[in-house]
Amino acid sequence: MRRRLRLLLAATAVAALPLGTAAAEPAAVRVIAQNLAYTWGVGFLPDGSALVTERNSARVLSIKGTAVSTAATIPGVRPGGEGGLLGIAVSPNYASDGWIFVYYTSASDNRIARFKLGQAPQPIVTGIPKANIHNGGRLAFGPDGHLYAGTGDAANTANSQNPNSLGGKILRMTLDGKPAPGNPSGTLVYTLGHRNVQGLAWDSRGRMFASELGQNRQDELNQIVAGSNYGWPTCEGRCNDTRFRNPLLTWTTAEASPSGIAVYNNNVYVTALRGQRLWKVPLTDSGVGNPTALYQGTYGRLRDAAVAPDRTLWVLTSNGPSGVAGGDKVLSTDG
Numbered sequence: 001m002r003r004r005l006r007l008l009l010a011a012t013a014v015a016a017l018p019l020g021t022a023a024a025e026p027a028a029v030r031v032i033a034q035n036l037a038y039t040w041g042v043g044f045l046p047d048g049s050a051l052v053t054e055r056n057s058a059r060v061l062s063i064k065g066t067a068v069s070t071a072a073t074i075p076g077v078r079p080g081g082e083g084g085l086l087g088i089a090v091s092p093n094y095a096s097d098g099w100i101f102v103y104y105t106s107a108s109d110n111r112i113a114r115f116k117l118g119q120a121p122q123p124i125v126t127g128i129p130k131a132n133i134h135n136g137g138r139l140a141f142g143p144d145g146h147l148y149a150g151t152g153d154a155a156n157t158a159n160s161q162n163p164n165s166l167g168g169k170i171l172r173m174t175l176d177g178k179p180a181p182g183n184p185s186g187t188l189v190y191t192l193g194h195r196n197v198q199g200l201a202w203d204s205r206g207r208m209f210a211s212e213l214g215q216n217r218q219d220e221l222n223q224i225v226a227g228s229n230y231g232w233p234t235c236e237g238r239c240n241d242t243r244f245r246n247p248l249l250t251w252t253t254a255e256a257s258p259s260g261i262a263v264y265n266n267n268v269y270v271t272a273l274r275g276q277r278l279w280k281v282p283l284t285d286s287g288v289g290n291p292t293a294l295y296q297g298t299y300g301r302l303r304d305a306a307v308a309p310d311r312t313l314w315v316l317t318s319n320g321p322s323g324v325a326g327g328d329k330v331l332s333t334d335g
């Protein structure tokens with residue numbers, strides 16, 4: 001279970017930039033941690049340390065500076081395919097309530113649990129459909145203080161338009177897993193018609209964004225508006241159907257296959273799995289501008305992005321222990 005975690009000093013710069021693309025590339029990337037396996041989500045504690053999930057080991061890693069240790073191992077996680085220990089979010093009231101939230105695949109479903117360090121997790125939402133693929137899994141706290149979750153259709157496309165299924169949705173809940181006040185139908189469902197949502201973020205004016213993995217043509221970046229229907233499975237990408245909200249931006253699945261996202265310096269950063277790059281999408285008054293690709297192929301598959309307390313952008317990789325040299329990494333960049 002214990003694995004030696006080889007760390008690089010914070011000042012170590014890696015990955016010389018390819019000539020000819022320097023204008024679009026950040027100046028430097030620091031490796032915060034490496035020799036990890038399938039990192040999936042990250043949250044930060046008030047002391048500036050980080051909690052990072054590993055999908056298959058079910059471990060929640062603590063990262064303080066560049067020191068990595070196991071903070072918790074979540075019982076009942078059944079990794080398989082895209083499932084396992086997925087998203088993590090730290091309560092905005094952590095200093096007083098101590099709650100940490102995780103999203104994971106169990107033997108029977110996907111679920112959301114909360115726990116305090118050193119104590120057993122308590123499930124607060126169960127019955128999110130599970131499958132080998134399309135388990136969703138992202139958790140994030142909104143500026144309204146409520147917890148949001150991105151779910152997947154669990155390989156059953158009918159889930160996405162079924163208001164009684166928790167699959168293919170964005171959910172919004174209180175800290176005890178109840179429907180948040182003001183939800184459109186009084187249930188946990190905030191938006192529907194999603195295929196597989198693994199990225200959630202808000203900008204400084206409170207606009208909400210979500211990434212969504214397409215089937216084989218178009219991935220999406222959406223602006224999320226309560227009660228909206230995002231079209232799956234009738235639509236993949238933009239289809240100009242008045243019943244559905246069009247995406248802000250689409251990519252081919254080869255260019256993206258997006259997972260976690262973060263808003264940083266008025267850009268949405270979108271991690272790409274199959275696309276093996278970080279998309280930088282400028283925010284404008286009316287929506288988004290033209291995206292730029294960063295680090296293409298340099299770090300393999302990218303799983304999550306988050307703004308760290310030190311005001312750098314952290315990026316998590318998802319290549320497996322032998323996928324790229326140095327295993328999976330937590331990276332820090334100035335974007």
Ligand SMILES: [Ca+2]
Pocket residue numbers: 193220230231232235236237247
């Ligand atoms: Ca859509």
